[in-house]
Amino acid sequence: MNKEKKVIRLGTRKSPLAMAQARLAAEAIERAFPELTAELVPIVTRGDRILDRPLVEFGGKGAFISEFERALLEGRIDGAVHSAKDMPEELAKGLVIAAALPREDAGDVLVTVKGRPLPDGPLLVGTGSPRRQVQIREMRNARCALLRGNIQTRLNKLREGEYDAILLAAAGLKRMGLLSDPEFSFERLPEKEFIPAGGQGIIAVESREHTEFSHVFAAINDPAAFRSLAAERLVLKRLGAGCTGAVGVYSYSENGSFHIKLMKGTENGILRREISGAPEEYEALAAAVTEGLDHE
Numbered sequence: 001m002n003k004e005k006k007v008i009r010l011g012t013r014k015s016p017l018a019m020a021q022a023r024l025a026a027e028a029i030e031r032a033f034p035e036l037t038a039e040l041v042p043i044v045t046r047g048d049r050i051l052d053r054p055l056v057e058f059g060g061k062g063a064f065i066s067e068f069e070r071a072l073l074e075g076r077i078d079g080a081v082h083s084a085k086d087m088p089e090e091l092a093k094g095l096v097i098a099a100a101l102p103r104e105d106a107g108d109v110l111v112t113v114k115g116r117p118l119p120d121g122p123l124l125v126g127t128g129s130p131r132r133q134v135q136i137r138e139m140r141n142a143r144c145a146l147l148r149g150n151i152q153t154r155l156n157k158l159r160e161g162e163y164d165a166i167l168l169a170a171a172g173l174k175r176m177g178l179l180s181d182p183e184f185s186f187e188r189l190p191e192k193e194f195i196p197a198g199g200q201g202i203i204a205v206e207s208r209e210h211t212e213f214s215h216v217f218a219a220i221n222d223p224a225a226f227r228s229l230a231a232e233r234l235v236l237k238r239l240g241a242g243c244t245g246a247v248g249v250y251s252y253s254e255n256g257s258f259h260i261k262l263m264k265g266t267e268n269g270i271l272r273r274e275i276s277g278a279p280e281e282y283e284a285l286a287a288a289v290t291e292g293l294d295h296e
């Protein structure tokens with residue numbers, strides 16, 4: 001007899017990176033619960049349809065999320081798999097982050113075409129992210145130009161010569177198996193200096209607060225990644241940053257302590273702060289490190 005397995009439906013964007021990430025979540029679930037089948041449900045978002053304008057002009061991070069929240073609330077999917085850094089500060093009522101997968105490399109990478117000479121003057125760097133723009137201009141002699149689209153599109157534009165270099169998340173490149181691409185050179189920018197976006201490198205599963213699959217999400221949750229994500233989201237919320245501001249925040253445990261580093265672009269340059277303390281105190285640390293910066 002062919003006993004039907006119980007199905008858990010995971011919503012995902014259709015981009016190759018999103019699909020790869022959703023497969024990672026599906027695999028984690030099926031490994032922990034062999035009696036379950038995780039089915040991927042591709043969903044097209046506004047953020048995927050509008051590619052000629054910066055994200056900040058049409059709703060920021062929410063542009064990738066609202067279609068998922070409707071599908072979750074209407075019960076068409078059981079979980080939504082997101083790049084945590086693309087999630088808005090506030091989730092729809094009744095929805096929670098049910099799981100964070102173990103964090104991949106959180107840092108950013110400066111990508112150039114191997115063998116192509118770089119200019120003597122300023123490096124033209126493709127990136128639409130204000131966080132990346134201000135930090136690369138501080139770190140290098142660089143000017144920036146808008147770049148959007150999925151990772152492949154961005155690499156194609158670099159290859160075609162629209163930019164001297166582009167900035168991408170290490171996590172996405174790794175998950176796509178692109179870090180070994182012989183056509184490009186990849187320079188990792190240390191995440192404790194070139195501060196990533198909150199949640200960068202973390203895959204999060206959003207679900208209804210009350211669902212029959214809560215134990216499933218709890219079983220695949222990585223507590224360290226979840227704590228970092230919670231701390232970084234608290235910082236972003238206190239800054240009221242959305243993704244319109246040049247804000248980076250990175251948190252991690254090291255030698256038994258929990259550390260939070262943040263950067264914020266201001267008229268007078270980049271403001272940087274950091275704080276350390278006990279991992280259980282991450283909420284208080286997130287509050288303390290943003291003291292006086294709240295909703296400026």
Ligand SMILES: NCc1[nH]cc(CCC(=O)O)c1CC(=O)O
Nearest residue numbers: 083085168169171172200201202
């Ligand atoms: N905004 C797009 C996006 N969202 C998440 C990632 C990378 C994967 C991750 O951070 O987990 C990327 C691509 C990039 O910034 O290069």
